[in-house]
Amino acid sequence: MSLPNVDETIDVIKKLVEIPSPSGNTNEVITFVEKLLTDMNVETKRNRKGGLIATIHGENTSKHRMLTAHVDTLGAMVKEIKPSGRLKLDLIGGFKYNAIEGEYCQIETSTGNIFSGTILMHQTSVHVYKDAGKAERNQSNMEVRIDEKVSSAEEVRELGIEVGDFVSLDPRVQVLDNGFIKSRHLDDKASVGILLELIKSVKNNNISLPNTTHFLISNNEEIGYGGNSNITQETVEYLAVDMGAMGDGQSTDEYTASICVKDASGPYHYALRKNLVKLAEDNGIGYKLDIYPYYGSDASAAIRAGNDIIHGLIGPGIDSSHAYERTHKDSIDETTKLLWHYLQAEMVE
Template identity: 80%
Template sequence: MTYPNSQDTLEVIKKLVSIPSPSGNTSEVIGFVEKFLAEYNVETKRNRKGGLIATIQGKNQKNHRMLTAHVDTLGAIVKEIKPSGRLKLDLIGGFKYNSIEGEYCEIETSSGKKITGTILMHQTTVHVYKNAGTAERNQENMEVRIDEKVHTADEIRLLGIEVGDFVSFDPRVQVLPNGYIKSRHLDDKASVGILLQLMKQIQTDKIELPYTTHFLISNNEEIGYGGNSNITPETVEYLAVDMGAMGDGQSTDEYTVSICVKDASGPYHYAFRKKLVELANANKIGYKLDIYPFYGSDASAAIRSGHDIIHGLIGPGIDSSHAYERTHISSIENTTKLLYHYVQSEMVEYK
């Protein structure tokens, strides 16, 4: 038995987070995933929403499994070009303005031109603004300073920037010698990297899966509907692979795989959760059970859409979600191991 190489997984994750992909503008990163899987002869197709569905045939083609991870990230969109030559933003995804203060960003125009900038408070200069520290971090007070010689809205438009252009945040990814990886967008590109390496291993080792298994790389999860379609009628088990949330009162950490019991959508399927715990215990995989109070996944989106499926949620523990995130190679490894054993296991009788 050979698990996917965790160092290779970290390298894939590093590449993924370095490709801008705010929800609504994900074609480049989907193309990267498509090309990666083509090298290992994994059958793929794009859905109309722009997501990617990879399928590996199994012994049983009557009952299917689906695993999903999302490649779309938090980001922003140009809301207004200010008379000063700076930009006002509208956020994409559920996060707060304070988490992006001082961040480098990139604006992509409709023609494909990319222009850099920095997200700042209008009242940043402490030598001028008495309320620099106390002013609210919100849409009215925060703006993008463009790295060009511009002072008016007309000069901004001459660069090709217009309302509706996508804005992505610099991931600032670092892979450290002691096993930590810190970056924006580990939610959920860490999980995408894990699934890519898992599919590579299945193909390389010619592992015959017990059931036909689909891998949905969704691209609208951060706005609520990434994994709610393209689920075959034969799909019985649907497993979302997404970050485990950390904080006060949470058991999730950066070193184990987090198995979600309940999130804002309600409890995940009890028998499915127990099956995942049994697999972890049987294979000496470090795990934590947890509840994420302000969270929804592709699996919960699928349930809300009316699909008659068994749904579950696992993933690596990620610190400081929706900000500058961090996890450890141990969490990547434990998540990988659980998935490796899960896709080769038998389905449970659900009654």
């Protein structure tokens, strides 16, 4: 019996982050995941929101588990085409303009054409603007410089660019020899990669799971409602696999699995949390308990939607969330091992 290989998991994560998928425009990455699962002979179906549900039937078909990770990311839309030919943005998801200043991006038109650009302050040139360093990084001051010969709104529209077109950020993914992986959108494509490799190992090892288990690859988590539906009546436990946030006062690091005890939605299910801790300790898995004060997950969205479930949240530790993120293969590996044992463990009673 072999656990997922962490290097293979990182290879999948790298492929995932390189596929643009801001919330609202996730069909390409969902199709990529769907093909991987179909090649594993895993039963899949799409929900009407565009998410993907994979199912592995277990010994107990009356009590189900559901695990979810989200493949949608932060991004933006074209809010306005300025007279100068630059674009004003409207952000998708909860990130800040200062985190994307100077970032390469792409604009996808409604007909599928792709244009390159850079997100910049209007007052970027220090040779022209006295307040270049002090001006506020906000929607009014930041814009996209399109890499085309355009200097008016009319010329931009002639390219086919229009209000509502999606803007995606260059992930700039790097996998280092010392085990670090840095990229945008590790939230939450690191967790999606983990789940995909877990499913592959379950199939390759012909493991019989104790309970029928669903894997929801959600596509609207960054805007609050990716995993709040398509939960079967038989589902007892619902575990979100999402990043652990790092910063002052936090326990989470880049080398262990993070188990969330509470976030902005309130405490997670106490018995499930204790079961996850026991699984980690019994199997020598590195973990940290943590509270995320400005965080919500697909599991908390499912609770808010009125589902009668036991909910939990774990994931790899991610530094600089909603910016240029980083984690380490150790955190990917420890999270994978905890989920491996969780899938084969008895449910909370």
